[in-house]
Amino acid sequence: MESDAKISIAALVRDAAAAALVAGLLAFPLLGFRLVDSARGLTLDTRLLWVVYAAAAVFCGRLLFSLARISLSMRRPAATRPVKIEAPGRTRYLFGVALIAAAIVMPWLPFADRNIIDKATLILIYVMLGWGLNIVVGLAGLLDLGYVAFYAVGAYSYALLSQNFGLSFWLCLPLAGLLAATFGVALGFPVLRLRGDYLAIVTLGFGEIVREVLINWGGVTGGPNGLSGIQRPSFFGLPMVPAATDGGTTFAQFFGLAFSPNQRIVFLYYLILALALATNLFTLRIRRLPIGRAWEALREDEIAARSLGINPTMVKLSAFAIGACFAGFAGSFFATRQGFISPESFTFIESAIILAIVVLGGMGSQIGIVLAAFLLVGLPEWFRELEQFRMLAFGAAMVLIMLWRPQGLLSHRDPTVRLGTPPRAKEAGA
Amino acid sequence: MTVPPVLSVEHLTIRFGGLVAVDDLSFEAAPGQITALIGPNGAGKTTVFNCITGFYKPDVGRLTFRRETGASFLLERMDGFRIAQAGVVRTFQNIRLFPGMSVVENLMVAQHVKLMHASLFSVAGFLRLPRFLHAEAQAIERARYWLERTGLVDQADLPAGSLPYGAQRRLEIARAMCAGPSLLCLDEPAAGLNPRESQGLNELLLSIRDEHGISILLIEHDMSVVMQISDRIVVLEQGRKIAAGPPDEVRVNPEVIRAYLGVEDEETAVAVLQGEGARA
Ligand SMILES: Nc1ncnc2c1ncn2[C@@H]1O[C@H](COP(=O)(O)OP(=O)(O)OP(=O)(O)O)[C@@H](O)[C@H]1O
Ligand SMILES: [Mg+2]
Numbered sequence: 273m274e275s276d277a278k279i280s281i282a283a284l285v286r287d288a289a290a291a292a293l294v295a296g297l298l299a300f301p302l303l304g305f306r307l308v309d310s311a312r313g314l315t316l317d318t319r320l321l322w323v324v325y326a327a328a329a330v331f332c333g334r335l336l337f338s339l340a341r342i343s344l345s346m347r348r349p350a351a352t353r354p355v356k357i358e359a360p361g362r363t364r365y366l367f368g369v370a371l372i373a374a375a376i377v378m379p380w381l382p383f384a385d386r387n388i389i390d391k392a393t394l395i396l397i398y399v400m401l402g403w404g405l406n407i408v409v410g411l412a413g414l415l416d417l418g419y420v421a422f423y424a425v426g427a428y429s430y431a432l433l434s435q436n437f438g439l440s441f442w443l444c445l446p447l448a449g450l451l452a453a454t455f456g457v458a459l460g461f462p463v464l465r466l467r468g469d470y471l472a473i474v475t476l477g478f479g480e481i482v483r484e485v486l487i488n489w490g491g492v493t494g495g496p497n498g499l500s501g502i503q504r505p506s507f508f509g510l511p512m513v514p515a516a517t518d519g520g521t522t523f524a525q526f527f528g529l530a531f532s533p534n535q536r537i538v539f540l541y542y543l544i545l546a547l548a549l550a551t552n553l554f555t556l557r558i559r560r561l562p563i564g565r566a567w568e569a570l571r572e573d574e575i576a577a578r579s580l581g582i583n584p585t586m587v588k589l590s591a592f593a594i595g596a597c598f599a600g601f602a603g604s605f606f607a608t609r610q611g612f613i614s615p616e617s618f619t620f621i622e623s624a625i626i627l628a629i630v631v632l633g634g635m636g637s638q639i640g641i642v643l644a645a646f647l648l649v650g651l652p653e654w655f656r657e658l659e660q661f662r663m664l665a666f667g668a669a670m671v672l673i674m675l676w677r678p679q680g681l682l683s684h685r686d687p688t689v690r691l692g693t694p695p696r697a698k699e700a701g702a
Numbered sequence: 703m704t705v706p707p708v709l710s711v712e713h714l715t716i717r718f719g720g721l722v723a724v725d726d727l728s729f730e731a732a733p734g735q736i737t738a739l740i741g742p743n744g745a746g747k748t749t750v751f752n753c754i755t756g757f758y759k760p761d762v763g764r765l766t767f768r769r770e771t772g773a774s775f776l777l778e779r780m781d782g783f784r785i786a787q788a789g790v791v792r793t794f795q796n797i798r799l800f801p802g803m804s805v806v807e808n809l810m811v812a813q814h815v816k817l818m819h820a821s822l823f824s825v826a827g828f829l830r831l832p833r834f835l836h837a838e839a840q841a842i843e844r845a846r847y848w849l850e851r852t853g854l855v856d857q858a859d860l861p862a863g864s865l866p867y868g869a870q871r872r873l874e875i876a877r878a879m880c881a882g883p884s885l886l887c888l889d890e891p892a893a894g895l896n897p898r899e900s901q902g903l904n905e906l907l908l909s910i911r912d913e914h915g916i917s918i919l920l921i922e923h924d925m926s927v928v929m930q931i932s933d934r935i936v937v938l939e940q941g942r943k944i945a946a947g948p949p950d951e952v953r954v955n956p957e958v959i960r961a962y963l964g965v966e967d968e969e970t971a972v973a974v975l976q977g978e979g980a981r982a
Contacts, residue, residue: 561827562810562817565803569811572800579755579794580881581786581815687804691846691858 288334295330299323379538393541398649400548402629402641404598410636412591413571415472418479422452422596424618426603434503441505452600453593460592486615498614505608560688634680708733708917714763723749725941736918738928741938747921755792756782791883793874801863809845812880848876868899892924
């Protein structure tokens with residue numbers, strides 16, 4: 273045992289040295305040189321010391337990490353934890369209720385200024401997108417890397433419908449969802465036969481195609497400049513503006529309030545909260561229906577599901593379409609909130625973030641997705657001061673979390689139905 | 703009056719590259735009977751199942767399935783899931799459960815088609831209309847019934863993947879039964895079971911046949927199962943049928959004794975076929 277430990281320490285040092293070497297090689301071109309804007313024009317400045325720092329940091333970090341892992345595995349037997357299905361946790365239920373209550377009162381708390389409510393709204397958009405994508409990835413097990421395409425379809429649908437036909441937000445919302453779902457079906461029909469990685473690649477391509485179309489179809493979509501002046505949402509017909517243009521009543525007048533731009537911010541916050549919660553309730557309920565169980569069955573074993581009479585194409589298509597539909601809702605909310613959309617808001621990185629939220633949340637855990645959205649969207653917003661290092665910190669946080677909890681933050685699955693105690697046992701108990 | 707067979711396989715042939723896995727095979731399965739398909743490893747038994755249940759498309763041949771109602775289906779032209787909906791449900795040689803889902807959920811998935819209709823493609827389910835709630839309660843009762851039959855009630859709410867091997871085999875049969883088959887195809891259900899478990903399996907299969915009137919097509923290496931419960935046995939060797947008949951005939955068929963398990967010594971072969979020899 274003793275000699276084992278010694279040998280492994282030598283191995284650890286070697287391992288850390290290898291990591292440091294790789295870090296040094298990578299850091300050399302990235303950190304080792306700097307362009308300096310001097311009087312003679314651009315000159316190259318070397319800062320080799322930085323490379324040494326980087327290598328040293330990686331060496332120490334790697335060594336500490338390995339040591340921590342070994343001491344952890346010594347303390348705990350390396351037995352694989354079996355998947356647990358517990359009773360629907362009362363604590364988790366209460367936690368969920370508390371979370372919703374907190375979300376409802378949040379705008380009225382003293383610290384809640386305009387900025388915080390705005391950020392919370394942004395997080396909620398991602399929570400909703402995460403919950404929507406969770407239907408596709410977490411429940412049905414279909415790896416969709418182009419989810420942002422449906423988000424874009426929703427946003428552009430709302431913008432175009434309201435600009436060209438003067439339709440209100442509340443009319444456009446279902447239409448945008450429907451259009452996004454139609455796109456989901458149109459994409460899904462030919463590609464859902466593909467398995468795993470192939471599906472991921474095709475959906476990735478689809479996301480890029482949609483973005484390219486948005487950029488190049490200038491006549492309709494405004495091209496790279498996007499669409500601006502998108503109609504802001506009204507409170508069931510009451511516009512939230514200082515004074516109504518056409519002599520109608522504004523929201524503030526109707527309720528006898530003084531106009532304040534905060535009203536719209538708070539309204540938008542509650543709107544996305546309601547949309548997100550609707551997504552959540554929908555998911556919680558549909559999971560317990562035959563279609564929801566069929567999604568999970570397909571994720572677990574497609575061949576077995578087929579041998580029981582489940583039509584894999586139709587079942588996958590329904591997951592794809594429903595997931596797309598929620599992205600469409602979120603997209604039209606995004607458009608009405610921003611008042612301006614352009615293809616730049618719908619790049620691949622958005623898909624990646626939404627997918628990361630689902631995976632990090634624990635594939636199928638609704639509360640896990642909320643936490644992950646906080647971490648992945650909320651924190652980077654607050655840490656904008658880090659500037660260019662933001663993406664680095666983002667990546668590092670992802671790596672750390674995946675090392676700490678490879679199964680996601682909350683990997684928990686409630687069974688959709690329980691047999692409970694058999695009747696005989698109940699009789700015996702009575 | 704002769705009853706038409708529940709399944710007729712005619713001139714079934716399937717090739718994988720140069721290998722003829724099943725070669726001009728014809729046999730019939732009588733309704734309400736247990737028909738066993740036996741043969742040495744690699745004889746093509748599982749391949750025949752894959753053709754019947756739509757996982758492979760045969761190169762040549764016709765597979766006809768007839769329900770008690772008289773409706774008949776040409777299986778070689780149908781998608782796998784439609785074959786299951788028509789009433790041919792199978793289990794797998796390498797158990798295929800939904801491991802992360804609970805035992806009772808596995809049985810609910812098996813009743814998907816029925817529940818889906820009752821839920822009017824989720825609309826009635828979403829609104830929790832009585833129509834759906836009633837169907838769901840019935841489905842749970844059916845699941846409970848089969849869990850009781852297979853002795854799994856106490857494990858009903860555990861993940862299927864956490865069950866011991868023998869229990870997983872029984873769960874797979876329970877799941878297939880919940881799908882409401884009229885022809886149940888079992889691919890080596892006794893593999894890996896101990897003698898006590900395989901005795902229990904015999905009783906289960908006999909009751910499925912006798913109480914529920916379901917026809918069974920059975921692939922099995924365990925002769926103590928095959929010889930005791932089969933009504934008819936079809937013997938395959940290298941994709942070809944070498945014998946067919948009731949167990950007593952097949953057991954003494956010199957062709958079978960020569961070919962089966964590649965045993966040279968006649969006495970050992972006979973012992974194996976009697977179900978007395980050591981099991982593989
Ligand atoms: N998809 C496939 N591709 C290529 N060859 C296959 C395929 N499926 C089966 N075979 C071949 O067909 C032959 C018959 O295989 P099959 O699995 O049907 O045998 P089996 O009788 O079920 O054997 P066992 O008792 O071992 O289960 C084997 O030689 C196998 O390698
Ligand atoms: Mg086989």
